[in-house]
Amino acid sequence: MTQQESPLAIYHRHLSAGHLAYQYDTRTESAVFPPRVIGPGSGNPALEWRLSAGLGTVHAVTVVHPRDRGPYNVVLIDLDEGFRLMSRVEGLPAIGMRVRMRAHTPPDGGAPYPVFDIEEPA
Template sequence: MPNAATSPLAIYIEHLERGELAYQFSPSANRAVFYPRVISPVTGAADLEWRVSAGLGTVHATTVVHPQQGKAYNVALVDMDEGFRLMSRVEEIPPTAVKIGMRVKFRVHAKEGDEPPYPVFTPAEGAQ
């Protein structure tokens, strides 16, 4: 695991490189924290702990982007079961098939060139 001087973003990316979706938990606020930070945005305490998500969530909101060049894609807000929300996209289905309330599971979109890895989602068949 990285040393204490490593930035929260670097730690988060290291988890993604291992295929994990990491988030922080603030004991003083008793809640999940995401995007990675140095202090709790609720209490200001520097008590954040790293945890690894089970990778299941629910689409909170979605839209389809139609760029002038290239294929349409979706952008989704996903509420993770651990209590944090992130913006991503749902892959492996047409962008218009992504629905609010849909259960999804995390996977890593691999690093490409200078672009770091990032989380994406696929439909979670049979997930409750």
């Protein structure tokens, strides 16, 4: 029996290449995030992988003030493809602000994760 790659491993592989991947459920015609084995609500085991353009809008912002280091923000981002994720924004985010994803790989060699930069108006 061949072992399949987990949805989380596929997600991390895409991030390692600098891409934000998400799944799409063709039964419900909706984006699925975070990565899953079956579609929520539909039970669809054949979710498609798609690549996000990485553009989104800040939905909510909070600032965490840990005792042992400087403050940092925690932000909910609504991606243009129709899913929401929690991340951080470099700079001073505000609700409604447009942002662009970039993959960040921690210096300790941990798994890459998405962070966002403020998208300058055209």
